[in-house]
Amino acid sequence: MAYTSLFKKDDVKITTPFSSSHKGLDLSRGVVRQPIYLPNRAVSGTVWKILPSYTKNGVEYKDAPIIYVKHKDGSGSRYIHSYPKDVKVKVGDTVVAGQQICCTGNSGHSHGDHLHFEWLTKWDDLNTRVDPAPYVINDKTQTPPTTPPDTPNCDEYIKQVNILKEENKGLNEALEKSKNETKLAKEREVYLEGVVEEYKASEKSLTERNEYLEQEVARLEKEKGELEYELSQLKNNKQFFDKIIEWLNNLLKKVFGGK
Numbered sequence: 308m309a310y311t312s313l314f315k316k317d318d319v320k321i322t323t324p325f326s327s328s329h330k331g332l333d334l335s336r337g338v339v340r341q342p343i344y345l346p347n348r349a350v351s352g353t354v355w356k357i358l359p360s361y362t363k364n365g366v367e368y369k370d371a372p373i374i375y376v377k378h379k380d381g382s383g384s385r386y387i388h389s390y391p392k393d394v395k396v397k398v399g400d401t402v403v404a405g406q407q408i409c410c411t412g413n414s415g416h417s418h419g420d421h422l423h424f425e426w427l428t429k430w431d432d433l434n435t436r437v438d439p440a441p442y443v444i445n446d447k448t449q450t451p452p453t454t455p456p457d458t459p460n461c462d463e464y465i466k467q468v469n470i471l472k473e474e475n476k477g478l479n480e481a482l483e484k485s486k487n488e489t490k491l492a493k494e495r496e497v498y499l500e501g502v503v504e505e506y507k508a509s510e511k512s513l514t515e516r517n518e519y520l521e522q523e524v525a526r527l528e529k530e531k532g533e534l535e536y537e538l539s540q541l542k543n544n545k546q547f548f549d550k551i552i553e554w555l556n557n558l559l560k561k562v563f564g565g566k
């Protein structure tokens with residue numbers, strides 16, 4: 308399924324592709340007598356020949372027209388299998404892309420309603436037939452160039468240029484403004500980075516101070532332990548002296564008190 312401007316539809320099937328023994332594209336939507344238009348790529352052309360019938364492999368096919376169109380650029384196309392009543396052009400007609408040429412049909416050497424379409428790189432030479440697919444499949448965007456637009460006058464150009472200049476000036480101003488904003492943001496970023504550094508430094512000094520205090524506490528605790536031990540020693544000594552004094556008192560009582 309593909310789009311082709313031959314049908315102006317996007318559900319067209321290539322039922323037989325181009326090959327050395329089949330010098331065209333067979334196209335069908337599965338619906339009989341579909342209108343066929345001059346494809347976009349042809350742009351415009353002239354109907355230069357219509358054969359009412361033809362002979363193939365010794366068989367003559369009557370009421371089987373072959374339509375020949377010469378394109379604007381010197382290439383050409385052939386349309387086969389339309390019924391005579393569906394041929395919408397006559398020899399000598401000028402046609403433009405999108406204009407109906409004929410319909411799909413089942414006339415001539417054919418097995419089922421379709422269009423046999425050929426592309427000739429030289430309009431009157433059948434030996435120049437090539438695969439039409441690149442020219443007519445998915446060719447929605449190959450819109451034919453319409454008649455060239457009237458050349459706008461100089462004033463119109465100057466006006467357009469001035470509008471563009473004005474737009475450019477505006478864009479430059481906007482760019483300059485955004486540059487300044489970027490610069491300010493950058494400065495602010497540097498300042499904030501400095502603040503963060505300061506915080507980090509003071510945090511470090513507090514940590515150091517804390518460690519020092521912990522060491523001091525430990526040292527003082529140790530000192531306190533030592534003093535307590537000394538004090539207990541002294542207490543023991545005092546008890547010893549107290550006992551001696553008691554003993555001496557008892558001795559003195561014995562020596563002098565007995566009298």
Ligand SMILES: [Zn+2]
Pocket residue numbers: 323329331332333422423424
């Ligand atoms: Zn064919």
